Amino acid sequence: MISTKYTEKKKFNKQEIDRKWWEVGDYFRRNSLWLLMYCTGCCAIELPPSMTSAYDMERLGMGPMATPRQADILLVSGYLSLKTLRRLIYTYEQMSEPRYVVALGSCPINGGIYHDSHPVINQLDQYIPVDTYVAGCMPNPESVLNGFVDLMEGIKNKTANGWKKYHKNYDWYKKNQFDVLGEVVIDDEFHQ
């Protein structure tokens, strides 16, 4: 029998609705990750086999993209010298949000075999937030793909929120970047 007692209608508040929509968006975001490959290190050699017919990255919906604006993942492959770090930060700040960073190899984790070299930074995490690390020197294509699957899990569980961390701790990241790179004095024809 249907109760005749008055029950208040269940109302969704705005945060709840936003959360639902965000989850719907997360489904699309984790199934269509486009890469911007920042191939300065030797780990880049592992990417062609993981993209072509042997391991076929496209079956996960991933693919290379041409420009930072179009990409979702910034793929840092290998060590970063001070000169490339500056370009990497420019590139990261040009990407449209939500954006994720995947670091390949042991160099972005602790410096790897370049840990005592003066122009190479040791921890990428100090300068931009990293969502997934793939350790190894160099990582196999299997572990590269495994890292991407981990990132997808992270997007599903809302743990891959480096871009939010970057907004929240912007001053801290900027301070670290300035400490290592120094003040930039640009003096060329494009910035006059």
Added chain:
Amino acid sequence: MILSIFIGISIALFGFVLQTSIGGINRKIIGRLQKRHGPRWYQEFIDIFKLLSKRSVSHGWIFDFGVIMALGGIIATAMFMPLTSTFLAFENYDNFFIFVYLLAVGMLGMAMSASGSGNPWASIGVMRALTTMLAYEVPFLIVVLTIVNLSGNSSLTEIMLYQQAAGNNIFLIALPLGGIVGFIALMGMLGKKPFETYIAPAEIASGPMVEYGGKQLGMLFILHEITIFIEVSLFVHLFLGGATNIFEFLFKYFIVYTVANLISNVNGRFKIDQVVKFFYKWPLLMAVTQAIIAIYFGWVI
């Protein structure tokens, strides 16, 4: 009138869904061609909805307005497209030249928006796109004018009915040289591989699309799918005799797009001067020969 507009918008939406699905299936086919598994067939839908769900930056109001203008222009063009020889939204408004005029709105909107971003790659891409257009339009228009001369009408429905009439072959067989020229011009229109010069991801960083990200890029993808729908449908109607029912149309559409894609994936990329030289050499010669043979000698198979 309102019903016609409603049907027209439905045709544009149908074109978007059809081309996006067939594009996804084609990505799978290309994957198999390269001994890969390939993405899911609905991957293109996921890509578009993902782009629409992202945040994006603006480069000024021309940048935003141009995208919307291009999308509106292309949807307006698709509204006039007949699907079969009897089903179309606006009776008597399916002239070939309507599509030529209205397609330009979309192209110009995109060119304006891309130039508004201020990126030099975008300007180079737009310049190359317009140059490619200049190259393929001349032979294509000569063949289409031959068809208009033969069938005595420039309405797509009338051209379809002319080919379907007893005793007439479809124009791909009746005008064999012209059919080849039409297909090569279609490859140029679609931006498939030998003529992919204006996209060229490895060379000019995807050309006009270089500064787009997030929602604007999502709208450009929708625009691109509807443009492909219009161009492939034009080829089906002009050269393959159109369709008497919707299934015939789907079949012919799928065959044309898949063949173009297969040819595209075993080819390299021309430079921009090679594109212009190519189109002004063999297709133009073949088109003029076909026009002379068909109109002055009357040799139509």
